[in-house]
Amino acid sequence: MNSIKDRFDLTNKVAIITGSSKGIGAAMARGLAEFGAKVIISSRKQEAVDILVNELRKEGLEATGIACHVGDPDQLKNLVDKTVETYGGIDILINNAATNPVYDGIEKMDAEVFDKIMNVNVRACFLLANLCQAEMVKRGNGSIINIASVEGIRPSTGLGLYSVSKAALVMLTKTQAKEWGPLGIRANTICPGLVKTKFSAALWQNEKLLNHMTKQLPSGKMAVPEEMAGLAVFLASDASSYCTGQNFTADGGYLIAG
Numbered sequence: 613m614n615s616i617k618d619r620f621d622l623t624n625k626v627a628i629i630t631g632s633s634k635g636i637g638a639a640m641a642r643g644l645a646e647f648g649a650k651v652i653i654s655s656r657k658q659e660a661v662d663i664l665v666n667e668l669r670k671e672g673l674e675a676t677g678i679a680c681h682v683g684d685p686d687q688l689k690n691l692v693d694k695t696v697e698t699y700g701g702i703d704i705l706i707n708n709a710a711t712n713p714v715y716d717g718i719e720k721m722d723a724e725v726f727d728k729i730m731n732v733n734v735r736a737c738f739l740l741a742n743l744c745q746a747e748m749v750k751r752g753n754g755s756i757i758n759i760a761s762v763e764g765i766r767p768s769t770g771l772g773l774y775s776v777s778k779a780a781l782v783m784l785t786k787t788q789a790k791e792w793g794p795l796g797i798r799a800n801t802i803c804p805g806l807v808k809t810k811f812s813a814a815l816w817q818n819e820k821l822l823n824h825m826t827k828q829l830p831s832g833k834m835a836v837p838e839e840m841a842g843l844a845v846f847l848a849s850d851a852s853s854y855c856t857g858q859n860f861t862a863d864g865g866y867l868i869a870g
Contacts, residue, residue, distance in 0.1 A: 619851040623648035626699040627848060628691065628744065630682055630736075631709030633660035635809035636759065636837045640706055643841030644848055645673035649704065652695050653677045682709045682736035683728075692743040702747040704848045707737040707781075708759040718772035726773060733777035738784060741799075745792060753796035757847050758785045760801045762863045778803075782859060789857030798856040800847050805863025807835045830865030 627644050631637040633655035641651045645668055653661040653668075653675055661677030668675040676698055680691040695702055711732040714725050741756055748754025763771050764778025781801065788799035806825060826833055843862055846852050861867060 614850075616851070619853070620845060620849045621648055622704075622845070622849055625649045625703040625848070626652070626695065626701055627704035627706065628652040628654065628695055628702060628740075629706040629708055630654050630680065630691075630740070632706075633657075633664055636804065636807060636840050637706070637708040638664055639837035639841045640708065640844040641675070642668065642673070643838075643845045644704070645675055647845050647849065649848070650674040650676070650699050652691070652698075654680045654691055655709070656681045682740065683731050685739055688736065688740045689743060692740070692747065696747060701751050702744050702754070703751055704755050704757070705741060705744045706757045706759065706844060706848075707740060709736065710759070710777075712771065712774040714773075715770045717770065721773050729773045729777050730780075733774070734780045734784065737781055741784075741788060745795075745797060748797050749795050754798070755848050755852075756785070756788055756797065756799040757844060758782075758799070758801050760785075760803045760859070762803050762805045762861060762866050765803060765859070765861070766867060785859075786857045793856055798847075798852070800852070800855055800857070801859045802840065802843055802847070803859055803861045803863065804840055805829075805835065805861070805866040807837055807840065809837060828866075828869045829863075830869065833864065835862065835864060 622644055627649045629637050629641045632641045632653045641653055645651045653664050655661055658679040661679060665675045665677040678691050678694050680687045737758055758781050760778040760781045763775040764782050767775035785799045785801045840862055843860055
């Protein structure tokens with residue numbers, strides 16, 4: 613058996629990370645690249661992905677940018693096709709792109725909002741994983757990491773449909789793990805807590821709300837995106853070879869807080 617250190621090595625592994633031009637996705641992409649992976653940086657706008665790709669390349673890391681709106685099935689297929697064309701296959705998929713356009717009670721949500729949240733947060737992950745699965749089977753193994761949220765485990769007021777979508781993503785992950793395990797493919801979920809990103813700005817930019825939330829946490833603080841990257845490297849690598857169908861929370865103790 614290789615040394616424990618070697619089991620974290622991702623040299624020549626190919627990873628797609630959606631929603632990775634900034635925030636948690638960017639931190640995870642950098643982390644995987646630092647451990648040797650060839651990473652596909654993807655988000656809706658090519659200009660945005662090119663900025664991070666250029667940064668990583670200047671650091672001697674391997675990265676390629678492919679724009680993709682995950683709500684569009686044709687663009688998902690193009691993302692997979694271009695990745696295979698560029699690097700010859702796919703070993704790792706991190707479904708990180710997500711949306712939450714409304715902060716309000718579920719009784720105030722309409723069908724349009726419901727569809728938008730579910731299409732991006734669940735349907736896109738389902739479709740992209742199915743596309744990547746065929747490529748992973750050719751390699752004989754693969755790792756799927758779906759980025760859910762502690763909101764999918766314990767909902768907060770105002771984030772109802774977002775919580776529902778993330779709970780569905782957790783179950784999708786378990787199903788992928790069960791059905792695709794015999795094919796050598798693992799699937800796990802990372803459930804972040806409060807992380808300082810543009811996505812969560814409405815929460816942490818409210819100083820009173822932020823102070824109230826962080827005082828409830830055993831860690832006493834909000835996370836930064838880089839604090840999610842180590843878990844992604846672990847789950848992408850052979851260091852986690854016996855982990856599948858599991859939720860890994862990185863929440864500063866949110867789920868055990870009063």
